[in-house]
Amino acid sequence: MTHDPPQEPRRPLTLRDVSEASGVSEMTVSRVLRNRGDVSPATRERVIRAAKRLGYVPNKIAGALASQRVNLVAVIIPSLANMVFPEVLTGISRALDDTGLQPVVGVTDYAPAREEAVLYEMLSWRPSGVILAGLEHSDASRAMLENSGIPVVEIMDVDGPAIDSVVGISHRRAGREMARAIVAAGYRRIGFLGTKMPDDHRARKRLEGFRDGLAEAGLEVVDTEFYSGGSALLKGREMTEAILARNADLDFLYYSNDMIGAGGLLWCLDHGIDVPESLGLAGFNGVELLDGLPRRLATMDACRLEIGLKAAEIIAGKGGEGVVGGVRIELTPRLEPGDTIRRR
Amino acid sequence: MTHDPPQEPRRPLTLRDVSEASGVSEMTVSRVLRNRGDVSPATRERVIRAAKRLGYVPNKIAGALASQRVNLVAVIIPSLANMVFPEVLTGISRALDDTGLQPVVGVTDYAPAREEAVLYEMLSWRPSGVILAGLEHSDASRAMLENSGIPVVEIMDVDGPAIDSVVGISHRRAGREMARAIVAAGYRRIGFLGTKMPDDHRARKRLEGFRDGLAEAGLEVVDTEFYSGGSALLKGREMTEAILARNADLDFLYYSNDMIGAGGLLWCLDHGIDVPESLGLAGFNGVELLDGLPRRLATMDACRLEIGLKAAEIIAGKGGEGVVGGVRIELTPRLEPGDTIRRR
DNA sequence: GTGAAAGCGCTAACAT
DNA sequence: ATGTTAGCGCTTTCAC
16 A cells, blocks of 8 residues: 555654654653643644654553553453353453553462462552452462552452452352252252362352351251363263262252353253252352253352452552552342252 | 561562662672572572562563563453353463463454554553454554564464464365365255354354355355354354244254354254254354263364464564564364264 | 653663 | 663653
């Protein structure tokens, strides 16, 4: 299209280039490009034209160093492989959309050591805020966060002490309420199926709460089955088959996530098991996927989108005020009984 | 625990603080913290101790400005909501793991304007490389990338001209080969079900290739059905019902992704349709989820993990050399016939 | 409304 | 093996 003289500029453009091209001081160019301060419309026009023509992209590194302001929000999550964290991210992005803040994502794979490394890396960019999953962190991570002077929002879980702000649900309570609902529906011989992840503290807390809830009725978890890796749907099938092979008289299976629950449901339907009469099922998370299954799996919504929204709003709200004081937001998950718990 | 004197340091620590605390010059502290140059073990020890005690976290903004080096790789993708991009990210992370480079993710929601904004934002941080999905970009985006002097890898798709390097598959070819396989299996009245996204160029190219493949046998797509938003599994059911209501004599349904294909499969099984004898089905992507379905949906693996790996390796390989010259890698998707295409 | 000077916190390059 | 100097590209502050 355009036939500019063959440039060989592998040197990125600077404010100075735009300044020279427009015949205006660097300072004024800077003002125009940031919409800061008064600049005459004429000058503004010339500057913008020059910048656009050259294809100037400002250097935020220099800008951040000079202004001591960084429009980045660090988001640290355990995984992208399941549906839960992407949805939290969606909430965060949405809330940040018109604030001038940008989320930057780091993934820890549920490894505390990775969390520490990712956190260190991110803090070294001096973000405007940190959003990270869970309340359990290494001492070093905690120290870094406390010393950083940056607003911190811990998300997903509220069962424990927070560093600064926190937005989430009580997984203990979620487990307890599911147990009560199951008991109330008349089920008595109950199995639990989950992941083999010592560092998934939220799953652990749900199981603890679940056990407490059963204990209120003098019941216990009859059998458990754990997995790691692989297709969750397939694992759900396999585990269901395995636990029922050991205990044919189980009348309820509580899964630690919807994906394995869905696998279990499909397996039961394949094998002509009468769900929910002879066997009840429930999962956790409220994933969209469940809408397409032959029957609606009972579940509990984890409020993922809203957690992301609220967390980002907290960060966006603290416009540079630093750590003012922790906000604490506990959301309440809804029990969605679906078609896999008996109605009495 | 520890009872340090009540600090009020909302000022982040600098190299200078560590320098004073350890009685060593800033320069030497810097060398220790970066493992650069020769430092005596004794000094090193003192510096590390001081840095750790103070809880010093280096300021990468200043470091990047001074060194003109940024260990960030910009990754720009359309969405996190389906399984495909998270898996690409996994590949990228894995390949970058020991290179000292960090991926930074931006999401465009399939909107060219968003892509432009995200790209501008990311380029302003002067990353070491850019990985972005697709070959279709606005003129402005293209200009920014070309002027940046930064290595660029376009991923997922190879059907078209690339800016610099490219790693992906030919979606046209994927569509064509699926068409040939379907025709070879004896199906003749074929429907297509997909997303209503004008900016999903890869889905469009698959459909074009598919039509070409059918045309080779003198066939055409009999009917189409498109959706947007909502639970893909559920949409797959609904669309399948709708298209079959219009054309009861269809003998094959090609879905533009596995999720709606899985929904279609479940619907067919629910309604006692003889798959694959009276109706064949196929999807696209090769998602793990399919492993847990009652029957294996035919699909084509999109090589997502490998695309991520290769793309990241290209960036990591160009250690500061800048844009040397485009590498082009075309991966070959495997057809996985599963149980939903007739065997002859 | 515009410009000049100083400096953000670090590292490259050059001493020593 | 360690220190000194200059400056990365921008913004803050103050002057005009």
